[in-house]
Amino acid sequence: MKVKYKNKHTVFPYLKWLIIGDNIFKIISALFASTILLLLGLMVYELIKGSWLSIQTFGLDFILGTKWDPAISKVFGALPLILGTAVTSAIALLIGVPISLGVGLALSEYIPKRYGFVISFLVELLAAVPSVIYGLWGMFVLIPFLRDYIYSHIRALFGFIPIFSGPIYGGGVLTAGIVLAIMIIPTVSAVMRDLFMIVPNSQREAIIALGATKLETVKTVVSYTRSGVIGAIILGLGRAIGETMAVTMVIGNRFQVWPSSLFDAWYTMSAIIANELLEATYDLYVSALMNVALALLFITLVINILSRLIVWRTLRLVRGIAKE
Amino acid sequence: MAPKLEVEDLNAWFGTKQVLKNINIKIEENAVTAIIGPSGCGKTTFLRCLNRMHEINPDARVSGKVLFNGLNIYGNGVDPVMIRKKIGMVFQKPNPFPMMSIYDNVVAGLKLNGVRDKKSLDAVVRRSLELVNLWDEVKDDLNKSGASLSGGQQQRLCIARALAVEPEVLLMDEPCSALDPISTAKIEVLIRKLAKTYTIVIVTHNMQQAARVSDYTAFFYLGELIEYGPTKQIFENPKHELTEKYITGKFG
Ligand SMILES: Nc1ncnc2c1ncn2[C@@H]1O[C@H](COP(=O)(O)OP(=O)(O)OP(=O)(O)O)[C@@H](O)[C@H]1O
Ligand SMILES: [Mg+2]
Secondary structure, eight states: OOOOOOOHHHSSHHHHHHHHHHHHHHHHHHHHHHHHHHHHHHHHHHHHHHHHHHHHHHTTTHHHOOOEEETTEEEEEOOHHHHHHHHHHHHHHHHHHHHHHHHHHHHIIIIIIIHHHHHHHHHHHTTTSOOHHHHIIIIIIHHHHHHIIHHHHHHHHHHGGGGGGGGOOSHHHHHHHOOOOOHHHHHHHHHHHHHTTTSSHHHHHHHHHTOOOHHHHHHHHHHHHHHHHHHHHHHHHHHHHHHHHHHHHSSSSOOOSOOOTTTTOOOOOOHHHHHHTTTTTOOOOOOOOHEEEEEHHHHHHHHHHHHHHHHHHHHHHHHHHHOO | OOEEEEEEEEEEEEETTTEEEEEEEEETTTTTTEEEOOSSHOOOOOOOHTTTGGGGSSTTEEEEEEETTTEETTSSOHHHHHHHHHHHEEEEOOOOTTSBHHHHHHEEEEEHHTTTOHHHHHHHHHHHHHTTTTTTHHOTTSSSSSGOOOOOHHHHHHHHHHHHTTTTTEESSSTTTTTTTHHHHHHHHHHHHTTTTEEEEEEEHHHHHHHHHOOOEEETTTEEEEEEEEHHHHHHSSSSHHHHHHHTTOOO
């Protein structure tokens, strides 16, 4: 039986409301989206306002200075913090990226899909664990373990290299790097897995038919998405730089230009803000901490935008080619 | 003349579903053998069993023998990677590597073999692209992406890529199905040219194409080889009723 619909609204009276509802929904989402931009703008504004005193007082010396003396001379220089952030993040990438690459490849290339999803689920669950939990675990499990079973051996073997010498506390630069690595692995490997999964099978078959081994096939998959892989790494870098709680719990929080070894304590930008803001008793001190925050926000924003752009561009490119 | 490929009692499965049943066929050297049959009858699967591509699907299974120059490619200790180097493949949909240049596409297989010498790579690129009649069209754009070419050019690039590793057999799975008539004609001429030095097995849905390019034709139906013989005989004087129905288009 065929029914001729004069007007779909008379047949489905609720559809009209759905369509109106749809428009209202669009407007509301647009409002929310612009709210986020507004919030970001306000945040930047507040940070600049809060940092103004410090910017006026120290200028560029704030970034290049190596002295942080709130008690007597009231001079603030953030270079050691910037270095601490850079080095711990670099260690995190050095350890975390190869592992993430391995996990991503295992999930997309090696493990059959029907088991892979369980691991995928666990990986994503790990990404959702609050960072203070990682910090606690770092303090109570990782630090004693590394101190007693790993660091002493490393020092015994490689102690002649300065970075592996000196006293071992358990916490410190290397521990912070390791905790950060563990924290970025879930996100980075999930992004890498997604990238590898969208590589069309026809690409794998093309190289296999030319006589590629499994390893060579996997290399082809990685090279197919290489720009996205770089984006995923930068994404991990962004997380490592901004991470606060877990780092401050394990790094030792000592302000010094350069640590004596990887086992020594150090400080990062985010850690000093979390630790000293409540103790900051006068305006310039607070402003200096705000200034650190401003620099941190700037760095993480740039890095995040960059990485998202790269990942997004690759996904789009690869999907486009896959569709053709 | 001994056959290049001798298939004996070949069976293939996807999971529990049997898609090839007891195939026996001898494929002649330096000739074009066409595989025809209705959609889903197992043509692609058969082709992929000839260079051990079938097994890369985790559900796939094979039994039987495929003798390549007398050696069973499914024998113990035979490395599928070596087999695939000797028995090349061209797919239905052109699949050049889009992140590589045209040049790198052609030499991708050679690089797997560890060839690094620029001079010999240059020579191979030129020879392979000339063989597929693509050299004149792309010689000034060798650094452009493989994806920048037209569909027909991409397919010829894929053929060049397969030929660059100097296989003895070339398997082609409906290589023209995504192409326009002019590109198709070019590839058909190319297939005839290649048949002088290569053994070619081509799957096609196009009866005229099978008649034009092949020396032998095999008709598959529901996973079985129904009839096999010289192309002329299959098309002019088929012995089996099903074959006749299929080539005259009287098939449901
Ligand atoms: N990856 C797969 N998993 C499960 N079954 C498959 C798979 N690929 C093919 N099949 C099944 O195997 C049978 C043979 O498929 P095959 O692709 O070999 O057919 P074909 O003759 O090449 O068809 P066409 O002419 O449409 O390309 C079909 O019934 C198909 O449903
Ligand atoms: Mg097919």
